[in-house]
Amino acid sequence: MAVSYKGSYTVKPVEPTWTGPLSLSEWDQIGTITHVPTIYFYQPPFQNRLIRDTIIRTLKDSLSCALVHFYPLAGRLRWIGQGRLELVCNAAGVQFIEAESQRKLDSFGDFSPSSEYEYLIPCVDYTVPIQELPLLLVQVTMFQCGGISLSFTISHAVVDGQSALHFISEWARIARGEPLAVSPFLDRKLLRAGDAPALSRPLLDHNEFNHPPLLIGQTNNIEERKKKTTVAMIKLTKSQVDKLKNMATNDGKSLNSTGRPYSRYETVTAHIWRCACKARGHKPEQPTALGVCVDSRSRMQPPLPPGYFGNATLDVIAVSSSGEVISRPLGYAASKIRKAIMTVSDEYVRSGIEFLKRQPDLTKFQDLHALGGDDGPFYGNPNIGVVSWLTLPMYGLDFGWGREVYMGPGTHDFDGDSLILPSHDDDDDGSLVVALCLQVSHMEAFKNHFYQDII
Known part of the structure; x- marks a missing residue:
């Protein structure tokens, strides 16, 4: 599928946020620690260039506002030895990609995932050192018919599905001009993030x-x-x-x-x-x-x-x-x-x-x-x-x-x-x-x- 990439931007929090290392919990650091993609498709009419420009501007501005509340997503991971990671909150920002395609939405049929999705979803280059990889990548693709796709690729080492959708839904609320429904709770100490092991505690079987x-x-x-x-x-x-x-x-x-x-x-x-x-x-x-x-x-x-x-x-x-x-x-x-x-x-x-x-x-x-x-x-x-x-x-x-x-x-x-x-x-x-x-x-x-x- 032919997709032309119009621009790639770094979106940072619109206001200063806390900076420093944030310990991850053990649950953050096991299983899938790469990025997980999801995609949304929206119907026309978005053919008008002015409307399209407004959509892009709205998404970027509201994303910048959302990152003030969800500032860990604007940070970077780093290895700290022993197969363990740490999250550095440094407001380095997330990647926002703007693209266009001559395809029409109705050509996707029932939207079942296919190899064509690779062009609609941000690609993460894992040959890049992990401390340089954005934790969130977003791509907006405008189709000839006036429809759009909006895709997110989010680091699973930072959030699970529940938290990822929490962020996306709050970002949408901000884009609509509404206040947050639920503020993120960012302290991972509740799951003993950063604590030393308590060697005296007996363990259950963990198959x-x-x-x-x-x-x-x-x-x-x-x-x-x-x-x-x-x-x-x-x-x-x-x-x-x-x-x-x-x-x-x-x-x-x-x-x-x-x-x-x-x-x-x-x-x-x-x-x-x-x-x-x-x-x-x-x-x-x-x-x-x-x-x-x-x-x-x-x-x-x-x-x-x-x-x-x-x-x-x-x-x-x-x-x-x-x-x-x-x-x-x-x-x-x-x-x-x-x-x-x-x-x-x-x-x-x-x-x-x-x-x-x-x-x-x-x-x-x-x-x-x-x-x-x-x-x-x-x-x-x-x-x-x-x-x-x-x-x-x-x-x-x-x-x-x-x-x-x-x-x-x-x-x-x-x-x-x-x-x-x-x-x-x-x-x-x-x-x-x-x-x-x-x-x-x-x-x-x-x-x-x-x-x-x-x-």
């Missing part, structure tokens, strides 16, 4: 920090990482979701110790896990792990303050054999997922922090794939990770010209990386979308199992 299973007969996952992947947006109607929930709940009553019906997330994630095992053609004895991302904000005692700005999510894992996931009722996989989620308590979170603080080096807990490394966690074959965006305030982002016509994840090319989102077509109708990345050789089989197994 999530073990390396996920490998394919039988392999000693590493390097070859699996090299295989070509593809992304699909797979839709589930409310009726299909309800059928899956009934299957999981009715067939797995003996496994459900809580008595509560399985949630949409537990059910659909169990279904994804089972279909992935089938599509990948595993041997029955093949070990497989499912990574579950849990938000700890409300699970802490006391809960983290509203607007906590940072990473407060952690991964826990459910482990089984592919044979059991496939052959046993759907409720079996759902029960494994629920058990993993229920382990996340205040004590568990604090124990996990303590475990990481005692590690001599955090590198092995970081996914360095985008940085050129082959070590670290990997939820590719035979494993999978499923992140829920079901409760995140993703939709309705209005900078003063109405809400988007589509919002979704940007390009992601990690085998086994998946998201569950509410359908954008009708926020309240109960339908869902699974954004899934798998190896090309497995995707069609996955799609077939995904729908054929819903009875």
